[in-house]
Amino acid sequence: KRRYPRTSKKKNQMIASIASQEALERFVEKVIAARAAHQQNPRARRVRMSPSDHHSIAKYARATDDLTVWLSEHQDDPAVEDFIPRLKDHLLARIRGITYDGDEHDFSDADRASVLITDNKLFRHSILR
Template identity: 40%
Template sequence: GELEHRRVKRFYPKVNKSRFTAERQEQILFEMNRHYQRQLESDASGNTRQAPPLKGGSRESHHLQFDESEPLSYSDPKAHYHMSESNRNYINLPMWLGKNKGDPALEDFLPRLKDHVLTRLLGQAYDGDEQSFTSAECSNVIIFKDRIYCHKVLQVNYTTYDM
């Protein structure tokens, strides 16, 4: 971030001035490794320091780790988007909704999700507003194993003429 230059200056006296860049890189890797080891130790001992939960929400995030590979197969350049077909990273919908009960962003989430899915399955055009279906119609939408999936990579194809 903005304070990175202070961190770099802190390392400067500790390294060979003629090999500053290479030694700086080694210092960063050492520091990252030390931080990772401390994190593992604190997780093992149960002394995890966490920020207080958000109002009405949960601190649990659904970010995928950088070391998890999720390569994309070939995609047709004419397709609007392409996303991995992996089903490795998922969220159990009922559990997630239960953990985040009271979060205003998730108010009526499941009925709105089913409305959205039903609109797409019926091939109706999106006009800015979601269609509202009856509860009987929405009950026909079954979310397989109550899971929604997280994907690390999404490729969006678009044409731009601002060369």
């Protein structure tokens, strides 16, 4: 009854108008509840990390790119010149525990051959801190 004054008085439009008012009220209630929950604990979804950590990357990634396709799409970019050998050098240095000091480490082709990129995929992570 309280919604009737805000409706069209035509019979076929009145029911749709009341239904849309109810849906709008439910939506507003959900928004208010979500805001209240967020204000109580705004960092609930954020992963805690130590300030001494250099970085934090999400554990899972849904978005993937095929490495060959990605390289062909960016072939004019000078940043992807010798990308795979440089990527493998970077990964080998991290695997071997060599700390990054700004200089690149060059490894032999035999060392690079030991690094396998599974399914030829690059993963794009949504969170990087």
